[in-house]
Amino acid sequence: MQIDSVKRYLISAVKTPFFLFISDGKYLSAIDELSVLGLDFVPMSSFCSSDDKMPDVDGLLSYIEAADINANGKKFVVTGLGEFLALRGIEEATRALSRLKDRNVGGAKVVLLLRGLASLIAGLQSDPRFDNRRFSIVDKAECDLSFTLAAPSAGLSALTGFKAMLAELENGRNGSIVVNTAVNLDKAIFTVHKISNAYEGIKFYTKGFSLARSFGSDARWTELLTELNQSNGSLDAVFEKYGLSSNLEFDFYARISGVDYRNWLYFICLKNKSDSLRNSYLRFALDKTCRFEDFADNVLNSIIEIPHTDKQFVTFYHDRKALVEKFPQSDIADFVVNNRKVVSESIYKLTDGTKVEREEIIAWLSTNGLIPGLENVYPALAAYLKKYVFKGSELSELLTDYFEAYKRQKLSNQLEPEFLQKVDEFALSRKFNQLPARDEILDEVEKDGTYLYWLDALGVEYLGLIEALVQKQGLSVRVNIARAELPTITTKNRSFFDSWLGVKNGKNGDKELDDIKHKDVGGYNFTDNELPIHLAKELDIIAAMIEKAATELALRHCKRFLVVSDHGASRLAVLRRKEEKYDTDTSGEHSGRCCKLFRPYDLPFAAEENGYLVLADYGRFKGSRAANVEVHGGASLEEVVIPVIELSLKYGNVTVKLVEETVVVDFRTGTEVKLFFNTPVRDISLVLNGKQYQAEKMDDNHYSVKLPDTRRADDYPADVYAGDDLIGKILIKAQGKSGKVNDAFDALF
Numbered sequence: 001m002q003i004d005s006v007k008r009y010l011i012s013a014v015k016t017p018f019f020l021f022i023s024d025g026k027y028l029s030a031i032d033e034l035s036v037l038g039l040d041f042v043p044m045s046s047f048c049s050s051d052d053k054m055p056d057v058d059g060l061l062s063y064i065e066a067a068d069i070n071a072n073g074k075k076f077v078v079t080g081l082g083e084f085l086a087l088r089g090i091e092e093a094t095r096a097l098s099r100l101k102d103r104n105v106g107g108a109k110v111v112l113l114l115r116g117l118a119s120l121i122a123g124l125q126s127d128p129r130f131d132n133r134r135f136s137i138v139d140k141a142e143c144d145l146s147f148t149l150a151a152p153s154a155g156l157s158a159l160t161g162f163k164a165m166l167a168e169l170e171n172g173r174n175g176s177i178v179v180n181t182a183v184n185l186d187k188a189i190f191t192v193h194k195i196s197n198a199y200e201g202i203k204f205y206t207k208g209f210s211l212a213r214s215f216g217s218d219a220r221w222t223e224l225l226t227e228l229n230q231s232n233g234s235l236d237a238v239f240e241k242y243g244l245s246s247n248l249e250f251d252f253y254a255r256i257s258g259v260d261y262r263n264w265l266y267f268i269c270l271k272n273k274s275d276s277l278r279n280s281y282l283r284f285a286l287d288k289t290c291r292f293e294d295f296a297d298n299v300l301n302s303i304i305e306i307p308h309t310d311k312q313f314v315t316f317y318h319d320r321k322a323l324v325e326k327f328p329q330s331d332i333a334d335f336v337v338n339n340r341k342v343v344s345e346s347i348y349k350l351t352d353g354t355k356v357e358r359e360e361i362i363a364w365l366s367t368n369g370l371i372p373g374l375e376n377v378y379p380a381l382a383a384y385l386k387k388y389v390f391k392g393s394e395l396s397e398l399l400t401d402y403f404e405a406y407k408r409q410k411l412s413n414q415l416e417p418e419f420l421q422k423v424d425e426f427a428l429s430r431k432f433n434q435l436p437a438r439d440e441i442l443d444e445v446e447k448d449g450t451y452l453y454w455l456d457a458l459g460v461e462y463l464g465l466i467e468a469l470v471q472k473q474g475l476s477v478r479v480n481i482a483r484a485e486l487p488t489i490t491t492k493n494r495s496f497f498d499s500w501l502g503v504k505n506g507k508n509g510d511k512e513l514d515d516i517k518h519k520d521v522g523g524y525n526f527t528d529n530e531l532p533i534h535l536a537k538e539l540d541i542i543a544a545m546i547e548k549a550a551t552e553l554a555l556r557h558c559k560r561f562l563v564v565s566d567h568g569a570s571r572l573a574v575l576r577r578k579e580e581k582y583d584t585d586t587s588g589e590h591s592g593r594c595c596k597l598f599r600p601y602d603l604p605f606a607a608e609e610n611g612y613l614v615l616a617d618y619g620r621f622k623g624s625r626a627a628n629v630e631v632h633g634g635a636s637l638e639e640v641v642i643p644v645i646e647l648s649l650k651y652g653n654v655t656v657k658l659v660e661e662t663v664v665v666d667f668r669t670g671t672e673v674k675l676f677f678n679t680p681v682r683d684i685s686l687v688l689n690g691k692q693y694q695a696e697k698m699d700d701n702h703y704s705v706k707l708p709d710t711r712r713a714d715d716y717p718a719d720v721y722a723g724d725d726l727i728g729k730i731l732i733k734a735q736g737k738s739g740k741v742n743d744a745f746d747a748l749f
Helices: 004-011 027-036 057-070 081-088 090-101 118-125 162-170 198-205 218-230 235-241 252-256 261-272 280-288 292-305 313-323 329-341 343-349 355-368 379-385 396-412 417-429 438-443 460-473 512-518 534-554 572-576
Strands: 018-021 040-043 075-079 109-114 135-137 146-150 176-180 191-195 450-454 475-483 560-564 594-596 606-609 612-615 641-649 656-658 662-664 671-677 684-688 691-694 702-707 714-722 725-735
Touching (some): 004 018, 027 040, 027 109, 040 162, 146 198, 162 176, 218 261, 280 313, 313 343, 329 355, 379 396, 379 534, 396 572, 438 475, 450 534, 475 534, 512 534, 534 560, 662 671, 671 684, 671 725
Parallel strands (some): 018 109, 146 176, 450 560, 662 725
Antiparallel strands (some): 475 641, 594 612, 684 691, 684 714, 714 725
16 A cells, blocks of 8 residues: 555656655565566665765755656665655755755656655645655654664774665664764764763663673773673673673682683672672672772771671671682781771671681780670680580589689780789699599500590690580590699600500691790791780691591591690790799700709799609799790699590480479579480580589489579570580579569579
8 A cells, every 4th residue: 555655656747756754664565565666776875975974965866867867767766865864963854855855857756765754744744735646654654763873992793884874774774773983963863872982882782781881991891892792782691601690609709809801790790680699798898899999808898897786797797708718818917907997896897717817806805805706706716715614523623713714814915813823822732633644544545446646735725615616526525634744845745655556646746736836837926926816826726636536537547536635835824924033053944844853942833753843833944945925844734734535426316405494493402403315325414604513313314403503593504414525505494483583582692
C-alpha cells in the first residue's frame, strides 16, 4: 500500500520531486518496492567531496537538473537526504526542503526517500499546493535514530567519516550509530552523544555503568574499552576472562597487590558488584575509595577512624582481619604506626594476624594496662594470662597465685613490692624442693611409643596457653610439675634428653624459645627496648610446638608426645636490676644468676649446689653481661619449676552437663552441684573462680562437687576437668533459699 502513492506520482504530470516520508521499520521494504518499480538510486553520500565532508545539496540540485536535460523520463530515488538534513538541524533542513519542494524536475521523476524529518511535515503542509500528489507519510515516519560522536582517542568501534555514516543510513541502518567525524552536528534533530574519551565510551557501551571516571586513569579506561570491543560490549565477559566472575573476596591480597591492569580491573569489578559482596568492611573501604592507588591503604587503615564502640565495629573488625591476612609485614607495620593516632582506641584495631601487630598489642598493654575482651584481639595472649590452676601438689595453691602474679608483671613490665617480698621469702625457704625432680617423673613414663620433645627454657608460666591450645586441637593432656637441677643451666639439666633411647627431636632439642630469651639470635634486646614484646614470639613458639604434637599424633608416628624442659627463665630478675655487692674472685655466669662456688660467702639468698652458688632471689653476681630479655641459671620459682607434659589423642567425645542447672546456696554451707557425663570418666575436678574442687563419684555417669565457698546467688561459670583435660564448661545458676537474689540476702555479705 505504501508504494501506491509513488506509482501514481510516476504516471502523473507533477513536475516537482515526490516526498516519501518513511519510518525505520518500513525503510528496507520501501527500497525493495521502489527497486521493483525500476527506479535508480542516487545516494546522498555520493555528493560528499571527501570521507569526512558533508554532501553538497547544490550538487544534488544540479544532478536533478542534468537528469531532466540529459535523460528524458529519468526516474530515480534519492536516499540519505532526510537523515543528512535532520543531522544539520531544523533551519537548514527547512530551507533545503523548501528549495526541493518547488524545484521543477521537468521530465524526470525524483523520489526523495526521507527519514527523520517527521517534525517538519506540518510546516510543509502549510502550503496548500503541497498535497497528497506530492508527498506520502508511511507508518507515521517514526524514527529512533541516535548518533554517538566518538573521538579517535576514545577507542570505540566506530564508523570513520561522515560519508561512511551516511552510506550506512542509506542502506537502512537504524538504532544507535557510532561515528568518528569532525562535522558539527550541534543542531541535529536526532539525539547526538559526544564521547571524547574511553571512559565515556564505556558508559555508552555498558548499560547501567555508573562508576566514576576518577576510579581509573585514561590509559586504564582505554584498555578496558578495548577489552569490551573484543567482548561484544559485555563487562561481565571481560570480568570472567580474568577470573572475576565469582568468589570475589577470595585471595584478596594476591588480586589487589600490584599496579597492573589485572589488579585495577579487580578493583573495578569490586566497585561494580559492591552490592553483592558479603564482606561488610570491604564494601565500606570501597565506598571510601575514589582511586585504585588508594584502595589497599584504605582497606588497611579505614578501621582506624571507626570507634570501637560503633555498632558496626565488631563486624568490620572481623571482616577486615580476613582481608588483610596475607598483607606483607611492611604494609602492616605502616598501619601499626598510623593506628597510634588515638592511643585509647588503637588497641582495639590491632589483630593477632602478624608479628608486628602482636608485638604492638603487648607494648600497648604493657604501657596502658589490660582491656576487656582481650580474647577477641589476641586469643593466645589472653590464654597465656588466664589464671592456670595447678593441681595435685601441696604447692598447687602457692604456684597458682605466684605464676598468675608473675605473668601479670611480665606483661605490665612493672614489679609489685608485695610480690618481691614473696620472692625473697621463697628464696630463703626454697619450697620448690618439695616438688619431685624431673627424672623421678620421667621414670614413671611409658617409654614405648613415646616421642620426647625437649623445648629448652619452657617454664610453667605457659601452661594456661598450652591448655587452651591442646583443647583446641582436641588432644588429651597430662601435666606433672617438677623441679630442675641447680643451677638452672642446660649443661646441668640435659641428661634426661641425652639418655633417652627412644625417638626425640634432634641432638639438642628445640632451642628457639631459649634463644629468644637470652641470645642475640633471638632479635630482642632489653637495652634497645625494655617492653616485653618478645612475649609475642614466645607464644608463637608454644603454638608451633602444640601444632607439631597434634600432627605427629594424628599421623600415628607416636602414641604419646612428651614435652619436657631443662629449666625455666625469669623476666622479673631482669626488671629487678639488682646486682649483688659481694666481691668475689669468680665471675657471674648466665647473666650473673650463678657463679662457681667460692668461700667464704654471706649470701642468704644463694643455694650451694653442684659446685655453684645459685641466687634464688632476683639478684645477679658481678662480672657477667646483662641478659637480653630473660635469664636463667638462678633458683627463682620461674627458673626452677618446670612442666612435664604428656599429650595423646583423645578417644571418644566426652560431654558434661549439670543435672540441675539451678542450685540453692546457703550463706553458711555453700552449695553442691551434680554433674552428668555421657561416658565413664575419672579424676574429675571443677575449677571455679581460680580454685579447684575435687568431685566425688556417684556412679559411672554422675559426680558430685561440694562448693563451700559459693554462698551467694549469682551465675558462676566453671571449668570441668578429667585429670588435666579440660573436658567442658558449665554455668551454675545459684539462687538463695527465697529463689531469687534479694537485698536482704546480699546484705549478709
